[in-house]
Amino acid sequence: MDTTDRQDIDTAAAMWVVREDRGPLTAAEQAERDRWLAASPRHFGAYARAHALLAWSGRMTAPAVKAVCRRPWRLRWPLAAAAAVVLAAGLAAGLxxxxxxxxxxxxxxxxxxxxxxxxxxxxxxxxxxxxxxxxxxxxxxxxxxxxxxxxxxxxxxxxxxxxxxxxxxxxxxxxxxxxxxxxxxxxxxxxxxxxxxxxxxxxxxxxxxxxxxxxxxxxxxxxxxxxxxxxxxxxxELDQRLMWRDGMLAFNGDTLSVAAARFRHYSDTPIIIEDPDVGSRRVVGLYPAHDPVGFARNVALSLGLKVEQRADGIHLSAPAHAAAPPRRDLQ
Missing domain, CATH: 2.60.120.1440 (Jelly Rolls)
Incomplete structure (x- = not known):
């Protein structure tokens, strides 16, 4: 994406936020906004940044972002909606x-x-x-x-x-x-x-x-x-590698250990993997950077692993009842 494209997205996001700040959207406007947000995770990132800046200015607390993200979206990028809530809460994002x-x-x-x-x-x-x-x-x-x-x-x-x-x-x-x-x-x-x-x-x-x-x-x-x-x-791939700007982490065959380390930079809740075999499993996908719990549950379901949330973090392990579980990588 070139600079002009990014500026166009930022401008569109700002226009939606300004319109929302004037009062409730009509049903037609909500549908149009939702189609625009669903078209790309970059739209979500720009929309969240615009809300974050408006909240930072003291004019609002970004309720619209949260309201949008509560809807049961069916996005091509799983869990992209959650990124908007996170970015709106982190006022440094996009400033x-x-x-x-x-x-x-x-x-x-x-x-x-x-x-x-x-x-x-x-x-x-x-x-x-x-x-x-x-x-x-x-x-x-x-x-x-x-x-x-x-x-x-x-x-x-x-x-x-x-x-x-x-x-x-x-x-x-x-x-x-x-x-x-x-x-x-x-x-x-x-x-x-x-x-x-x-x-x-x-x-x-x-x-x-x-x-x-x-x-x-x-x-x-x-x-x-x-x-x-x-x-x-x-x-x-280049576009995915830069998705961190919009609060998303892209994995393309990375090991679980590498993924866990990357999530640690965005959340106080660590993903803990003690078994090297589990840590070597590979994952593919796009996930909100501030949602290690959602990521852990997703990969546990996909790879046949056990996930436990304890006081010290989120533990991923092989099921205790499976002596030699078949190895599966997330595709």
């Missing part, structure tokens, strides 16, 4: 702020923040993410200290835009790309770069791998000691 150079921006668990930079560029921080901004004459330098962020770069060939993370430097002039680094094992973690628009160069920050050029629809996994591995990414 655009202008920040000075030299500052560190960070999000906590469950927070997503869009930041307007002084040159017209934007960055969107995923949950549990820290970015340092260092703008000076002749350069635009950012450092991803941990987490995952999307960068939308204003064109300025006189001032290259660079993002550094774990010894890797990503350089762009005018483009849109995301950079990810492990939140806990930064030094040993590879850096992942996804390019959705334009061209970027990926190389070692000081020494290490030679530059690799990435075009839109490409992915790089880079380590200072072992080089840059570049591969193509299908448009649908």
């Amino acid at each position: 655009m702020l202008a920040w000075p150079s030299g500052s560190v921006h960070e999000t906590g668990r469950g927070q997503i923040l869009r930041v307007a930079l002084e040159d017209g560029s934007h960055m969107t921080l995923d949950a549990d993410t820290r970015v340092r901004v260092d703008y000076r004459q002749g350069r635009r330098r950012l450092e991803l200290l941990s987490g995952n962020a999307l960068f939308e770069v204003a064109h300025d060939p006189q001032r290259p835009f660079t993002v550094e993370a774990a010894g890797i430097r990503v350089t762009a002039v005018g483009t849109r790309f995301s950079v990810s680094v492990d939140r806990h094992e930064r030094a040993a973690s590879p850096v992942e770069v996804l390019v959705s628009e334009g061209v970027v160069d990926v190389a070692g920050a000081d020494r290490g791998p030679a530059p690799a050029r990435l075009h839109a629809g490409m992915r790089a996994v880079a380590r200072p000691a072992s080089g840059v591995a570049v591969s193509p990414v299908e448009p649908q």
